[in-house]
Amino acid sequence: MTYDASVRKDSDGHAVASGPRPFWGRVANWGPYRAFAVFLTASPRRQFFILAAFPILWLLTQHLGPMLQMLRVSLIDAYPVAPGTPQEFTLDNYMRFFGDSIFWMPFFRTLTFAAVFTFCTLIITYPVAYFLARHVSRKNQMLFLLLLLIPFWVGEIVRTYAIMILLGNTGAVNLVLKWFGLIDRPIPFMYTSFSMGVGIVYLTALYMLLPLYSALEKLPQSMNEAAADLGAGAWTRFRRISLPLTIEGISSGCTLVFLISTGFYATPVLLGGPSTTVFAETIAGFFHVAGDEWPTGAAFAVIMFAAALVITGVFQKLMYMLRKGDTR
Amino acid sequence: MNNRVELNRGNRIFLACIYWAFVLYVFVPLILMIIMGFKDSKFIGFPIRSWTLDWYKGVFSDAEVLYTFGYSVAIAILSTLISVIVGTWIAVLLEGRKFWGRAVTFALMVLPALVPGIISAIAFRIYARWLGIEPGMGAIVWAHAVHNVPFVCLVVMARLSTLPKSQIEAARDLGADPLIAFMRITLPYLVPAILGSSIFCLLLSFDDFVRSFFLGGYEPTLPVLIFAMLRSGMSPEINAIATVALVLTAAVGIWAERFTRRTNKESQA
Numbered sequence: 001m002t003y004d005a006s007v008r009k010d011s012d013g014h015a016v017a018s019g020p021r022p023f024w025g026r027v028a029n030w031g032p033y034r035a036f037a038v039f040l041t042a043s044p045r046r047q048f049f050i051l052a053a054f055p056i057l058w059l060l061t062q063h064l065g066p067m068l069q070m071l072r073v074s075l076i077d078a079y080p081v082a083p084g085t086p087q088e089f090t091l092d093n094y095m096r097f098f099g100d101s102i103f104w105m106p107f108f109r110t111l112t113f114a115a116v117f118t119f120c121t122l123i124i125t126y127p128v129a130y131f132l133a134r135h136v137s138r139k140n141q142m143l144f145l146l147l148l149l150i151p152f153w154v155g156e157i158v159r160t161y162a163i164m165i166l167l168g169n170t171g172a173v174n175l176v177l178k179w180f181g182l183i184d185r186p187i188p189f190m191y192t193s194f195s196m197g198v199g200i201v202y203l204t205a206l207y208m209l210l211p212l213y214s215a216l217e218k219l220p221q222s223m224n225e226a227a228a229d230l231g232a233g234a235w236t237r238f239r240r241i242s243l244p245l246t247i248e249g250i251s252s253g254c255t256l257v258f259l260i261s262t263g264f265y266a267t268p269v270l271l272g273g274p275s276t277t278v279f280a281e282t283i284a285g286f287f288h289v290a291g292d293e294w295p296t297g298a299a300f301a302v303i304m305f306a307a308a309l310v311i312t313g314v315f316q317k318l319m320y321m322l323r324k325g326d327t328r
Numbered sequence: 329m330n331n332r333v334e335l336n337r338g339n340r341i342f343l344a345c346i347y348w349a350f351v352l353y354v355f356v357p358l359i360l361m362i363i364m365g366f367k368d369s370k371f372i373g374f375p376i377r378s379w380t381l382d383w384y385k386g387v388f389s390d391a392e393v394l395y396t397f398g399y400s401v402a403i404a405i406l407s408t409l410i411s412v413i414v415g416t417w418i419a420v421l422l423e424g425r426k427f428w429g430r431a432v433t434f435a436l437m438v439l440p441a442l443v444p445g446i447i448s449a450i451a452f453r454i455y456a457r458w459l460g461i462e463p464g465m466g467a468i469v470w471a472h473a474v475h476n477v478p479f480v481c482l483v484v485m486a487r488l489s490t491l492p493k494s495q496i497e498a499a500r501d502l503g504a505d506p507l508i509a510f511m512r513i514t515l516p517y518l519v520p521a522i523l524g525s526s527i528f529c530l531l532l533s534f535d536d537f538v539r540s541f542f543l544g545g546y547e548p549t550l551p552v553l554i555f556a557m558l559r560s561g562m563s564p565e566i567n568a569i570a571t572v573a574l575v576l577t578a579a580v581g582i583w584a585e586r587f588t589r590r591t592n593k594e595s596q597a
């Protein structure tokens with residue numbers, strides 16, 4: 001088990017005459033380190049536990065902990081918990097959700113918006129991914145993809161602001177429309193579900209594009225050629241070959257984009273109006289005040305997360321069944 | 329046969345148009361935003377009659393804005409350090425090892441990346457309060473660190489899966505204990521993945537709004553500052569700040585992309 005550092009060797013294994021002992025050799029033969037290493041590796045079992053202890057602890061306390069604490073807070077009747085008083089568990093916080101349309105309207109609006117925006121993202125990015133994977137030479141693919149990646153390194157707020165400038169009453173779109181004489185006065189794009197949609201598709205497009213691209217890239221070109229030789233037109237080839245074989249990419253892209261777009265807060269605040277209040281704003285409203293409303297906010301967050309998980313779960317199941325059905 | 333080629337060409341031109349239209353869609357808003365930062369007027373919008381650099385001069389002489397830049401960068405660096413250490417450790421545990429509960433461990437690992445932004449932010453807010461962490465820099469660093477762990481972990485796991493096992497075995501045969509074998513073989517092999525994912529974490533943290541907003545104290549991070557300024561109205565000053573942030577993040581992103589491409593090529597060669 002000893003790391004023999006007394007003879008120093010170069011990369012070919014020849015002994016090197018002199019010089020100080022290499023760093024790792026000194027470490028390996030240092031008494032306290034030896035004791036430590038022997039302690040760590042006394043048995044494979046102990047070695048595993050020492051390796052696993054910290055990650056497991058981290059995952060439980062840092063990844064699961066916040067979720068569980070949110071669930072707990074959503075179930076207690078008074079918050080912050082006054083010392084000495086027993087806490088009562090209650091479902092009242094969840095009941096508030098059903099009691100008032102100013103709560104469940106934004107909820108259903110958020111889910112509808114997220115679904116519609118996800119679909120729009122899919123429709124917009126599929127041809128782009130298809131073009132990249134099928135019609136661009138291998139050498140240029142990365143360059144073309146990189147070009148699209150650049151704007152996506154820019155933050156959420158900056159990109160939202162960019163959309164505000166694009167769609168404003170004196171913005172570029174209205175300017176161009178006026179130029180061509182299509183309109184006399186500016187169209188108020190901003191603070192509508194349209195501006196919100198443009199913004200959210202802008203922010204999420206990459207998360208759709210990458211799974212689609214990697215699915216399309218794996219698709220063998222020979223299949224398309226064979227189908228073409230057998231007389232299948234472009235649309236048939238797309239419907240019968242590309243689409244079924246990229247369902248996995250579609251399903252993971254849609255899941256990702258749906259989950260992300262339910263969670264946007266700043267974008268709806270900046271791009272949306274009073275008629276497009278989303279559930280994230282409702283939830284956030286409970287956290288602007290000192291704390292007694294937190295349990296309701298937590299309950300609403302739990303409702304939203306559960307709903308998003310159920311929807312994406314059902315969606316993935318459906319896609320899976322579709323895939324199974326197609327290969328038969 | 330000719331017919332087929334014709335069809336393909338039609339398709340290709342159509343798809344190319346869509347691609348370039350998409351490129352316009354992702355670039356035009358940012359370009360307009362940059363242009364607006366040079367407009368010599370308080371009002372955002374067209375037409376632009378005269379140009380100025382005053383907004384940029386303002387940004388670089390505004391102590392608060394400069395401080396916010398530094399604050400955001402510091403948060404990004406600290407949280408990335410934590411994410412990288414923890415993420416790599418978890419990756420080493422998960423990759424190529426079978427143990428009871430591995431699937432659950434993996435699911436727990438990716439959880440923070442899948443939770444929608446607002447929910448993740450308030451869950452962290454509630455947990456921080458329960459732990460007694462005051463809103464402020466520490467809370468933001470912690471939330472960013474936890475949120476970014478899955479990204480490091482997935483990238484490092486992917487790299488780790490390509491590590492030739494024979495190298496570790498050779499090191500062990502030559503008498504290195506597992507710890508030394510890890511430090512001298514595994515870790516150097518993981519360096520490209522670790523560097524690549526840490527750049528990604530830096531950008532995620534620097535750009536993050538929702539967690540910084542809910543866990544921040546009185547000092548805003550850069551996205552929170554821009555958000556607050558936007559609430560009180562658009563101004564070319566915001567364009568100048570946003571442009572500086574944009575140039576910074578895009579430059580770091582492009583550099584990182586080139587760097588990872590190069591190191592990947594080298595290790596394949």
